[in-house]
């Protein structure tokens with residue numbers, strides 16, 4: 001970083017990163033964005049020269065730079081958590097199972113705030129010393145045994161052809177999916193389904209669940225992440241020739257409107 005990181009934001013050790021449950025990553029995010037190059041959001045603007053774009057992309061993605069966005073994403077998580085997003089999940093008042101939790105940063109923050117949360121991953125990428133909490137070594141079949149929990153998926157697929165998120169949805173028999181990341185049409189990627197979950201996953205999610213709430217997340221340049229909550233759609237009911245599903249929601253963003 002061109003400016004010196006204040007001592008209160010140091011993140012050298014796991015203990016420092018845990019920060020007694022405070023959301024240190026969000027504080028680092030705000031500090032880093034405050035000191036970002038003024039043109040950072042134009043990193044993929046073809047009207048800039050190759051050299052300008054390369055310098056901006058390096059600020060974001062250079063893995064040799066411990067303070068690049070990508071290094072921070074590996075140390076913490078792909079999406080940046082904020083208090084509003086954590087509280088939105090906590091207010092669901094449901095136990096959770098997180099699939100592909102990585103090092104479990106979001107999960108740790110939720111657990112610190114009282115959530116009943118299990119996390120699993122294939123555990124081949126993040127070594128134990130990087131993990132914020134216990135991450136069970138498992139695969140999507142574990143979800144068959146946890147239909148009483150909401151399924152949390154945060155950036156599960158590393159590329160479009162990845163089957164992981166779809167496998168999770170196939171095995172999950174519960175009623176609530178919490179999705180963190182990009183969704184169809186909300187991405188700067190050339191892939192309109194975004195960088196988080198595959199097309200096949202999102203189509204199946206849309207066919208079997210309905211989005212009932214949404215929270216905007218802090219975004220690193222190049223991301224268009226949000227937190228969305230999805231409720232399983234019940235059997236359809238015939239309504240004057242149209243097949244409709246009943247979703248028990250009062251959220252004015254989705255159901256009608258409210259003047260309060």
Ligand SMILES: C[S@@+](CC[C@H](N)C(=O)[O-])C[C@H]1O[C@@H](n2cnc3c(N)ncnc32)[C@H](O)[C@@H]1O
Pocket residue numbers: 073076077078079099100101102103104120121122123124125126138139140154155156157158164
């Ligand atoms: C892109 S990382 C996201 C990590 C974390 N959720 C985050 O948001 O930072 C995807 C994670 O999914 C895990 N994963 C991929 N395929 C898996 C599988 N079949 N079973 C369990 N975990 C898997 C990877 O090991 C990796 O930790």
